[in-house]
Amino acid sequence: MLATAGSSAAAPLPPQNAICLSWHTGRAGRSYRGRTYLPGIGEDKVDGGGIIVASFVTSLVGAAYDFLAAQNTDNIPLVVFSRTLASKELVNAVSVDNIIDTQRRRLR
Numbered sequence: 001m002l003a004t005a006g007s008s009a010a011a012p013l014p015p016q017n018a019i020c021l022s023w024h025t026g027r028a029g030r031s032y033r034g035r036t037y038l039p040g041i042g043e044d045k046v047d048g049g050g051i052i053v054a055s056f057v058t059s060l061v062g063a064a065y066d067f068l069a070a071q072n073t074d075n076i077p078l079v080v081f082s083r084t085l086a087s088k089e090l091v092n093a094v095s096v097d098n099i100i101d102t103q104r105r106r107l108r
Contacts, residue, residue: 009042009044010042010043010044010045011042011043012040012041012042012043013041013042013043013046013100015039016039016102016103016104017039017041017100017101017102017103018037018038018039018041018100018101018102018103019037019038019041019052019060019096019100019101020035020036020037020038020096020097020101021035021036021037021038021060021064021094021095021096022034022035022094022095022096022097023035023036023078023080023091023093023094024091024092024093024094024095025079025080025089025090025091025092026089026090026092027089031082031084031085031087032080032082032089033080034080034091037101037103038060039103041100046100050099050100051098051099051100052096052098052099052100054098057096057098060096061094061095061096064094064096065094068091068094077090077091078090078091079091
């Protein structure tokens with residue numbers, strides 16, 4: 001379970017910094033992966049070298065799998081839609097890398 005939003009006493013990272021959550025389907029290639037960027041990370045979730053703390057990555061992956069299971073239970077499956085291929089594929093796996101990503105257009 002993740003902490004409640006706004007519960008960290010640490011200062012937040014700049015708004016363009018985010019964690020990238022990747023949604024995977026049963027097929028290979030760029031068109032079959034989706035991404036969600038999660039901003040609002042507290043400084044206490046990152047070590048000195050810009051690497052996300054392992055326990056936080058584990059919590060994020062667990063929460064994403066819980067979300068995926070809830071969507072499937074409610075019969076609202078999560079899909080990745082490819083505009084290029086005009087196809088959709090069911091999401092069956094989730095991953096989070098441990099490096100802070102930058103959303104270049106999110107400066108404010």
